[in-house]
Amino acid sequence: MRNAENIVIEMENVTKARGSRQIGPITLAVPAGYVVALVGHNGSGKSTLLHMLTRLALPDSGQIRWFGRSYEGELPPDVRQWIGYMPEHFFAEENRMTAEQAAKLRALWYSGWDEIRFRGLMEKFEVPAHTKLSKLSKGERRRFELAAALAPHPRLLLLDEPSSGLDPFAWKMMLEELRDCMRNEKTTIIMATHIVDEIKRLADYIVLMHEGKLLGCAEKDHLLESGKEIWFEGTEEDAADLPCVLERSQEGLLQRVVTMEAAVAAEVLQEAGIRILRTRALELDELMMHWAAGRLPQHMTSVGKGNEA
């Protein structure tokens, strides 16, 4: 994922102690215009990583660079205003404010705040502007947060489980808005998510976190194109000869093989005069399960761990 041009976020050996856990060391570079999905079990450190990127939490060690520069303490306002953030848990200080009052406050922080855009999004998302934020439903509050995060036309959007609490209609609207941002404004997006469909539709790269560690980074399309389940008639030896096998089973003469090198496997079988009877592309959640179990080949999951793509 790393490219010399335009790195928006660069983390280098970043660590943070959280209770009895340690997050990191995390090394990651995110170039401009890409969408990165942060995935991992509950408690794997996704929110903490986002907190460090918003400076809500300071790392214990390592370096973070925003748009090519690192900062001590708080981010300066001219950098802060390029970053839109949608937290997993809402800011309690705003509970007593209406959406309109909270937006006025936020507009003070963001010099690029676009009131027309904010109002347009509030209308589209059907968020009541004059109701106290604490009285909004969870989904309404999240829709407000999304409108407020998008209103200043951020260059970097950090989203922590953005679809949590959204109904399917609101979820679809959110995807449309995020797609528009990616297309029209080339916004870089880093989003923590558990929703496979969201990753499938939006992400360019997937970063997998596990127990505070970054297990790797993979190109989504490459993952989806490479993982296949194939069936053919043959012997156990025929199946054992195939490359990058994650799983295999046998029923009589029928062999079932899950491989990350489906194209090469097809060539090997063809050379042996064996016809493939059926092929199925692996679903993203299956791929992620194999990844979390450490079965995926390193070259597919090491993009962005500091090496050149």
Ligand SMILES: Nc1ncnc2c1ncn2[C@@H]1O[C@H](COP(=O)(O)OP(=O)(O)OP(=O)(O)O)[C@@H](O)[C@H]1O
């Ligand atoms: N403020 C805090 N103080 C102490 N420990 C914390 C704090 N916030 C998080 N933790 C711990 O840090 C670890 C990482 O939590 P984090 O919220 O970053 O994970 P996550 O991947 O976002 O989880 P989830 O998917 O449940 O939102 C967990 O063990 C959590 O209990």
